[in-house]
Amino acid sequence: MSTVPVSLTVNGERHELDVEARLLLVHLLRDRLGLTGTHVGCDTSNCGACTVHVDGEAVKSCTVLAAQADGTNVTTIEGLADGDKLHPLQQAFWNDHALQCGYCTPGMIMSAADLLARNPDPSEEEIRHGLEGNLCRCTGYHNIVKAVKSAATGQSGGTVEAPAPPEGARETAEAVAEGMKP
Ligand code: FES
Numbered sequence: 618m619s620t621v622p623v624s625l626t627v628n629g630e631r632h633e634l635d636v637e638a639r640l641l642l643v644h645l646l647r648d649r650l651g652l653t654g655t656h657v658g659c660d661t662s663n664c665g666a667c668t669v670h671v672d673g674e675a676v677k678s679c680t681v682l683a684a685q686a687d688g689t690n691v692t693t694i695e696g697l698a699d700g701d702k703l704h705p706l707q708q709a710f711w712n713d714h715a716l717q718c719g720y721c722t723p724g725m726i727m728s729a730a731d732l733l734a735r736n737p738d739p740s741e742e743e744i745r746h747g748l749e750g751n752l753c754r755c756t757g758y759h760n761i762v763k764a765v766k767s768a769a770t771g772q773s774g775g776t777v778e779a780p781a782p783p784e785g786a787r788e789t790a791e792a793v794a795e796g797m798k799p
């Protein structure tokens with residue numbers, strides 16, 4: 618098995634690896650680096666589930682050899698948030714219920730991020746055109762387009778609120794804490 622050395626930066630972290638010459642970038646990310654947020658939907662460059670950014674541009678990582686990514690800067694869905702603060706697109710997808718099974722979501726968000734970097738205020742038609750390489754098998758396109766639009770207009774806001782506890786949970790927790798006092 619012939620291997621080639623690859624040196625690349627992924628989500629700000631430098632990696633030096635020896636990889637099989639035929640290894641695809643998507644498999645390097647998922648299997649060698651454990652970044653499983655990048656999905657494989659088709660492996661034939663049709664679905665967009667594997668979309669990442671290479672040197673700032675959205676690419677389908679199932680169409681790129683790992684060796685071709687030598688010397689590049691790669692960003693995956695795991696690198697989009699700022700610590701605990703979601704990226705505006707992630708927040709917008711949350712707010713607008715722009716996912717069902719979620720399988721297409723990382724690729725959709727990475728493609729949308731590339732679109733907004735090039736066109737910060739796209740029309741609905743431009744969003745649909747920009748995402749045409751990404752397929753959603755749950756056909757949630759309406760809310761996906763809505764989420765991209767709200768991220769573009771700054772309506773998606775900042776961090777995710779912690780979900781409210783179920784009714785009565787606080788009282789129960791307080792009662793338990795009270796009972797544990799010496
Ligand atoms: S897995 Fe790459 S386009 Fe479908």
Ligand code: FES
Pocket residue numbers: 715716717718719720721722752753754755756757
């Ligand atoms: S949310 Fe299921 S494939 Fe898009």
